[in-house]
Amino acid sequence: MMLPAVRSSVLIGREETPRGPAPGEEGCVTRRRWIAERWDETSATLVGAQAEHLARVLRAQPGMTADVVAGGRLFRAEVATVFLAGAESSPETSAVRFNLIAELEADPALPITLALAVYKFDRMEWAIEKATELGVAAIAPMIARRTEKHLAQAAQKRAERWRRMAKEAAQQARRSDVPLIHDPVPLTERVRAQSTSAPGATRIVLAEQERSTTLRRALKEALAASGAGMPALELAIGPEGGWVPSEEALFDANGWRAVSLGPRILRAETAAIAALAVVASYLE
Secondary structure: OEOOOOOOOOOEOOOOOOOOOOOOOOOEEEEEEEEOOEEOOOEEEEEOHHHHHHHHHOOOOOOOEEEEEEOOEEEEEEEEEEEOOOOOOOHHHOEEEEEEEEEEOOOOOEEEEEEEEOOOHHHHHHHHHHHHHHOEEEEEEEEOOOOOHHHHHHHHHHHHHHHHHHHHHHHHOOOOOOOEEOOOEEHHHHHHHHHHHOOOOEEEEEOOOOOOOEHHHHHHHHHHHHOOOOOOEEEEEOOOOOOOHHHHHHHHHOOOEEEEOOOOOOOHHHHHHHHHHHHHHHHO
16 A cells, blocks of 8 residues: 655754754664554554654654555655654653555564463563564463462563564664463463364474474474465473473374474573474574
């Protein structure tokens, strides 16, 4: 879809005007894709922290161009107005409005849900960031038996932080969407729910005890079974220490296929990224 370009108007809503672009930066704000909080058919607006970063750090000025995601669609856009909150106002009132010039072709997310057992937050957040960069469509945190008690109790409050991190990583990776971050739930709930709500998906669980079936073999068979289409996948990664026997039995009883990444024992975050890289190499 092509949209007519709208001539930009200047509106700086703060006492001081943002500085102009540095030498060599004229014309384009950044190669990062910006995901708008508000939009209509001809314009899109970034607010709060995103707008503050654009105006103060990247020196956005009317007339500069950028790639903007609005409602899941990617556009080439031009800065129309920049409004910076005053000293007495909340930064959340800052806004950068873009005129949408032309819709661009965007790569879809990979049809992968990463079911991730909750483990140490710093390592888990690194995995969420990298999984987003690799193109995962959704991340489903799970409370496993070996999830530490204090992490399980704090996980629900951490979900919004994970969503913000995924959004920032999506913009940095030039994605046209943001992966869905589900609320954390007990592992039993996630495993059983997917067995009934997504009967056509290929459900795979990484298991240390599995030796005969590799992830690559399972992917080849899933691709062959799907024909010309791209199979939907759900990939479960265990916590530090792995799955307990009752969890392995639960996966098996609900149709998940146990696979191996090889003979080495990997950290949870390493296993997640290694597995996603293997899957991406088959699907892209």
